[in-house]
Amino acid sequence: MHPFSAIKPPPLALGLGLAGLIPFVSAALGLWVTPEAWRERVMEELLNYAAVILAFMGAIHWGLAMRADEASDQAPVQLGLSVIPPLLGWVALSLPIDLALPVFFVAFAGLYFADIWAVNHGLAPVWYPALRKPLSFVVIASLLIAWLATWVNR
Numbered sequence: 001m002h003p004f005s006a007i008k009p010p011p012l013a014l015g016l017g018l019a020g021l022i023p024f025v026s027a028a029l030g031l032w033v034t035p036e037a038w039r040e041r042v043m044e045e046l047l048n049y050a051a052v053i054l055a056f057m058g059a060i061h062w063g064l065a066m067r068a069d070e071a072s073d074q075a076p077v078q079l080g081l082s083v084i085p086p087l088l089g090w091v092a093l094s095l096p097i098d099l100a101l102p103v104f105f106v107a108f109a110g111l112y113f114a115d116i117w118a119v120n121h122g123l124a125p126v127w128y129p130a131l132r133k134p135l136s137f138v139v140i141a142s143l144l145i146a147w148l149a150t151w152v153n154r
Helices: 011-019 022-033 036-067 075-081 084-093 097-120 128-152
Strands: none
Touching: 011 128, 022 036, 022 128, 036 075, 036 084, 036 097, 036 128, 075 097, 084 097, 097 128
């Protein structure tokens, strides 16, 4: 098992994290080149995937909180905060696209700061920000590119 105190993320985590970016990047770029008849479907799939990933990321925080020392006073906070990302994803899916996309990129940005908080409180591995920072940047950039596509392609 990769050490909790390692500075670099495990290669497998990095590879899988990068693979997880494929739907974000391909959908964001696809909105610019896809025929108009398919754009709504591409956007729908991007938003659905974003909601799934928010739920996944919340589950990571839930798992880290469960792993924490029983005496930790930060673990219950992290446990409570772990339900916010999937709830935000669920709410965003019910909103018009012009509102859903900003909710998603704010949720992913907030999640990155929750990751940093977890590391600073010893609940997440030291290497976690080295993994999450570039992934978060690409996700948020992809969502911004998708949002821009909705304004330009009107």
